Amino acid sequence: xxxxxxxxxxYPNGVNALARFSAxxxxxxxxxxxxxxxxxxxxxxxAIAGLDRATSGTVxxxxxxxxxxxxxxxxxxxxxxxxxxxxxxxxxxxxxxxxPASIRREKVARALSRVGLADKANxxxxxxxxxxxxxxxxxRALVPQPEVLLLDEPFSALDAFTRxxxxxxxxxxxxxxxxxxxxxxxxxxxxxxxxxxxxVMRPRPGxxxxxxxxNLARPRDRNSPHFDNFKRRVLTALDRSLDRSVPDRxxxxxxxxxxxx
Amino acid sequence: MAMTVELPALEQADAIAPRSAPTxxxxxxxxxxxxxxxxxxxxxxxxLIVWFGWSSGRLVPPPSKLFATIxxxxxxxxxxxxxxxxxxxxxxxxxxxxxxxxxxxxxxxYWGLARRLLDPTVQALRxxxxxxxxxxxILWLGIFETSKVALIAVGVFFPVYLGVMGAILSVDRxxxxxxxxxxxxxxxxxxxxxxxxxxxxxxxxxRVGLGLGWMFVVAAEFMGAxxxxxxxxxxxxxxxKPAQILAAIVIFAILGKTTDWLIEIASAPLLRWQxxxxxxxxxx
Numbered sequence: 197x198x199x200x201x202x203x204x205x206x207y208p209n210g211v212n213a214l215a216r217f218s219a220x221x222x223x224x225x226x227x228x229x230x231x232x233x234x235x236x237x238x239x240x241x242x243a244i245a246g247l248d249r250a251t252s253g254t255v256x257x258x259x260x261x262x263x264x265x266x267x268x269x270x271x272x273x274x275x276x277x278x279x280x281x282x283x284x285x286x287x288x289x290x291x292x293x294x295x296p297a298s299i300r301r302e303k304v305a306r307a308l309s310r311v312g313l314a315d316k317a318n319x320x321x322x323x324x325x326x327x328x329x330x331x332x333x334x335x336r337a338l339v340p341q342p343e344v345l346l347l348d349e350p351f352s353a354l355d356a357f358t359r360x361x362x363x364x365x366x367x368x369x370x371x372x373x374x375x376x377x378x379x380x381x382x383x384x385x386x387x388x389x390x391x392x393x394x395x396v397m398r399p400r401p402g403x404x405x406x407x408x409x410x411n412l413a414r415p416r417d418r419n420s421p422h423f424d425n426f427k428r429r430v431l432t433a434l435d436r437s438l439d440r441s442v443p444d445r446x447x448x449x450x451x452x453x454x455x456x457x
Numbered sequence: 458m459a460m461t462v463e464l465p466a467l468e469q470a471d472a473i474a475p476r477s478a479p480t481x482x483x484x485x486x487x488x489x490x491x492x493x494x495x496x497x498x499x500x501x502x503x504x505l506i507v508w509f510g511w512s513s514g515r516l517v518p519p520p521s522k523l524f525a526t527i528x529x530x531x532x533x534x535x536x537x538x539x540x541x542x543x544x545x546x547x548x549x550x551x552x553x554x555x556x557x558x559x560x561x562x563x564x565x566x567y568w569g570l571a572r573r574l575l576d577p578t579v580q581a582l583r584x585x586x587x588x589x590x591x592x593x594x595i596l597w598l599g600i601f602e603t604s605k606v607a608l609i610a611v612g613v614f615f616p617v618y619l620g621v622m623g624a625i626l627s628v629d630r631x632x633x634x635x636x637x638x639x640x641x642x643x644x645x646x647x648x649x650x651x652x653x654x655x656x657x658x659x660x661x662x663x664r665v666g667l668g669l670g671w672m673f674v675v676a677a678e679f680m681g682a683x684x685x686x687x688x689x690x691x692x693x694x695x696x697x698k699p700a701q702i703l704a705a706i707v708i709f710a711i712l713g714k715t716t717d718w719l720i721e722i723a724s725a726p727l728l729r730w731q732x733x734x735x736x737x738x739x740x741x
Binding site: 294 | 638
């Protein structure tokens with residue numbers, strides 16, 4: 197289990213980016229963190245990844261305190277961040293370079309065919325389209341078999357069609373080993389299609405505002421009325437999070453419940 | 458690879474009329490040949506002007522005289538001696554300059570404290586025209602090889618230092634973060650992220666440094682040498698032998714281009730991933 201306990205982050209310039217953020221995310225759960233810009237979503241994710249330490253509070257994964265990048269935690273960024281001097285195959289194998297070459301090759305080959313890029317093994321990253329490059333980034337993050345995979349707006353730079361394609365593909369890959377996914381997004385559709393639980397944040401300082409559990413069976417039909425219902429609930433929560441007159445944590449999501457059920 | 462660089466022009470040509478493969482090959486070689494047209498044409502015209510006796514060609518010898526001079530120098534074994542002397546100086550000076558520039562540039566690029574300590578001094582020294590060091594170097598190091606090599610090394614040092622420091626400073630923080638996520642140790646981070654990331658800029662810095670090395674070897678050989686291509690230049694001036702001066706200039710051009718090409722060839726396999734480095738397409 198990934199436990200976030202009263203995480204806070206104050207940057208050296210005095211900006212209070214994150215305050216008392218607590219959440220517990222079960223193994224294999226998909227959690228989407230959503231919120232207006234500047235609400236501390238990325239700060240939160242970087243603290244979980246161990247890239248930027250929180251100034252207060254703790255991140256623990258299976259009772260191990262996380263304060264630096266950890267082997268059990270992988271991350272996918274908004275940009276693919278492939279190493280341009282390595283072939284696609286070498287990029288995917290980048291995180292498992294300590295394994296014997298034969299095992300590494302086998303893992304890389306499996307990952308390549310799993311993301312549908314077996315024919316691109318020897319291509320250079322610059323020869324890939326945006327969607328292909330992000331697939332390589334996903335494969336690179338998954339090859340070391342992390343227990344937790346963090347995603348920082350992973351599909352926001354892609355066109356709508358590619359984005360949908362990759363969302364479905366991500367779920368497909370997730371089903372292989374069922375890691376915990378924590379995904380930051382500003383796309384309500386994406387949050388509802390992927391997540392078991394949507395965490396809505398509000399800005400200045402970034403803090404948890406609301407939680408919405410999406411108990412829809414997968415695969416989810418983007419056109420079903422249930423799907424629309426959840427989308428509207430998330431949107432309402434988002435709107436309320438930006439409304440300064442609404443107090444924090446107003447009797448946890450009952451407002452949304454009353455309105456839509 | 459060269460195709461990638463010149464794609465727009467090729468596309469344009471294709472749009473006008475579909476070309477067969479032999480024509481395409483012809484076009485590939487025609488392009489550099491076009492660049493040769495002007496110098497070769499001018500040389501031919503000058504050769505003809507002297508041939509017909511419209512000019513004596515005493516101060517500007519025709520190409521045939523130039524080649525005769527080079528052949529004559531080569532036959533006596535003199536050319537080898539001069540070329541060897543100049544090459545030795547360039548290689549020694551270039552080597553020293555590259556080592557010093559790389560080490561100090563890497564230190565300045567990697568550690569902020571070292572940069573704040575070191576860089577202002579280096580920048581101040583850089584503002585001094587390097588030739589201004591000549592009298593001091595001669596006083597300190599004597600008139601012979603040491604002062605010459607030192608001057609060349611100074612010329613090579615600055616572009617390499619600046620290139621390495623700038624390249625390290627401009628390494629994409631996002632790529633470094635990928636290294637952190639996969640928990641690379643310090644040495645692994647340098648080997649697997651920093652070195653490949655700075656390599657393209659480093660090769661450019663080496664090539665600029667080499668160019669300056671060739672420039673400074675001439676200056677160094679002007680300050681009293683008894684052999685070397687620079688000596689041939691001075692000797693030709695003092696004895697009124699323009700053909701010898703031009704011969705030395707031509708050999709300088711050939712050596713400069715060849716050594717530059719050697720760096721390009723040596724680095725090409727490491728830079729295959731780059732868009733701009735396609736065969737002879739990049740860097741000119």
